[in-house]
Amino acid sequence: MLINSNAKAIELPLQATVASNEKFIVKGLNHRYSVKKDKRIDVLDNIDFTVKEKEFLAIVGPSGCGKSTLLNIMSGLLKPTGGEILLEGEALSSTTKRIGYISQTDTSMPWRTAISNVELGMEIKGVSKKKRREIALKLMQDAVLAGFEKSFPYELSGGMKKRVDIIKVLAIDPEIIFMDEPFGALDVFTREMLQNYILSLWEKTKKTIIFITHDLTEAITLAGRVIILTNRPATVKSEYKIDLPRPRSSFDIRYDKKFIELHKRIWEDLKSEVR
């Protein structure tokens, strides 16, 4: 169902409420970059939305509209020029270990093996050698990476490297995971496989996930709610509940009648923003 939009409401059933707790409140967020002495770029314009605990939220918008800027502000990496972010009611003023961040670029250290890359965050946290090996082995097994523990990043495929990046974050067990176009650089088959991996991960852990993408199909496949941003300076254009059954398969869900209907309706809304 379409919510919070000037567009006509559409008749799609409401999704069952995932959780009543509000994890994030984004209030009147503005951001302006100063690039030169006299040049400024307005990127975010009065952004308001909330994110519930255990929610899988996708944020979709045209290229360059300010999606990464928004996520960087929500993770405490960047201070906004206006507005605020509340994390469980408390103003967020710096980065927090409660949030794990997965980006498009590979973050593995080339001189470390896959397993020692997975262990890196736990090492920094001071987890004992025995414990971190135990956790890393289990995570690698679950991510179908058993047998590649001693491989170096250059010996892994793009999809495998991405799975190492994901479980590196899971190893430190953050409550919230931010993903900024994590599969943007991958081929379509690897992308679909990883979407399935993320779907099962969310089913298992029910972590709060915010997933940034410019791919509407990916957003509808994964999320329980999709927020559409306008062109820069980005504002929230609309929100859609994604009332598709779970567990989902990224390979099959896109042929579901309801998926096609949702895609069509959301695309009607998004296409005017895509130049």
Ligand SMILES: Nc1ncnc2c1ncn2[C@@H]1O[C@H](COP(=O)(O)OP(=O)(O)OP(=O)(O)O)[C@@H](O)[C@H]1O
């Ligand atoms: N550090 C910065 N200084 C100045 N301008 C910036 C900076 N970071 C981003 N921008 C500009 O802000 C705008 C929004 O960038 P941002 O990366 O947030 O968009 P995006 O929606 O994530 O883009 P894409 O989908 O292409 O990754 C762009 O015009 C970009 O050039």
